[in-house]
Amino acid sequence: MWTRKEEDILAATMLELTTTGWKSDNGFRAGYLSKIEDSLRAEFPNTDLKGNPHINSKIGSWKKSYGLLRSILSRTGVGWNHHGDHKFDCSDEQWEQIVQADKDTKYMRNKSWPLWETWKTIFGKDRASGLAAEEVGAAAKSVRAQVRDDSSDNSGKQTSTTKTIPRKSKKPSPDSDLMEFLGNLHERTDARLEMISKHIGYEFDMGQARQEVFDKLCTVDGLTLAQRYRLCNILGDKPQRLEVFIGMPVNARLGYLLCLIEDEHKEV
Structure with a gap:
């Protein structure tokens, strides 16, 4: 079982790895599990967490959750609620379609899902560079410092029944600080990286979308291969149409x- 502090250090270490050349196109370079293991041991000398199976399993679980969240949040009308607790805001009908x-x-x-912004940085395709990399690195160091402060406070507490210990003001959790920082970071850099679609108002990875839409088109009976090729271009050029296609019921997709195709022919 992972403790909250161990997960915080894992997230901080992976953020650091993304800014120091360990992140590659297909994930992270060989040897990164050993780097994380060393980092955890430096913070928690008595930990029994190993690269395999513990760290590898935790990262795999995070990556799966990130992929599911990314798919859910790509749908029209689905987003985070306004309470700041990273829970979904959508209708029952929308959720039924998602499931x-x-x-x-x-x-x-x-x-x-408070780690959403962290996962975007860790598992997303873009690599932080320049000022963004420095800011991500600073955020990771802040998390480490917060975990150490909390550990020091806990180890120094006394349990005497005769001495009253003054109540300390509650410190913000490392996760909340990191989430706020990364949220602001993405707001500042999304425009520069063109990760946010101006037309539909959410992150839209066109390369991934084109790959997914062809797979979806292959599940629609009644289309020729040539028609599927044409539809890849039609849907790829219009993110709104692609969104409608993926979100509609399966039995309605062929007609749509x-x-x-007919509308495109008329325009030509």
């Missing part, structure tokens, strides 16, 4: 796609 599309999302609706 129908992927059964692994069934129990995700009422959970909080044929209409798109």
Whole structure:
């Protein structure tokens, strides 16, 4: 079982690795698990967490959750609520469609996902560089410092029944500080990286979208291969159409796609 502080240090270490050349196109370079293991041992000398299976399993679980969250948040009308607890805001009908599309999302609706911004930096395709890299590195160091402060406070507490210990003001959690920082960081850099679609108002990875839409088109009976090729261009050029196609019921997709092809022919 992972403690909250161990997860905080794992997240901080992975953020540091993304800014020091360990992140590659397909994940992280060989040897990164040993780097994380060393980092955890430096903070928690008595830890029994190992690269395999513990760290590898935890990262795999995080990456799966990130992929599911990314898919859910790409849907129209679905986002985080306004309470700041990283829980979803969507209708029952929308959630039913989400679960129908992927059964692994069934129990995700009422959970909080405070590591979302961290996962975007760790698992996203872009690599932090320049000022952004410095800021991510600074955020990771801040998390480490906070964990050490909390550990020092806990180790120094006395349990005497005759001495009253003054109550200290509650410190913000490392996660909340990191989430706020990364949220602000993404707001400042999204425009520069063109990660936010101006037309539909949320992050839209066109390269990944084109790959996914062809897979989806292959599940629609009644289309020729040539039509699928044409539809890749049609949907790729219009993110709104791609969004509508992916979100609609399976039995309605063929008619919609044929209409798109017909409309394109009329425009030509």
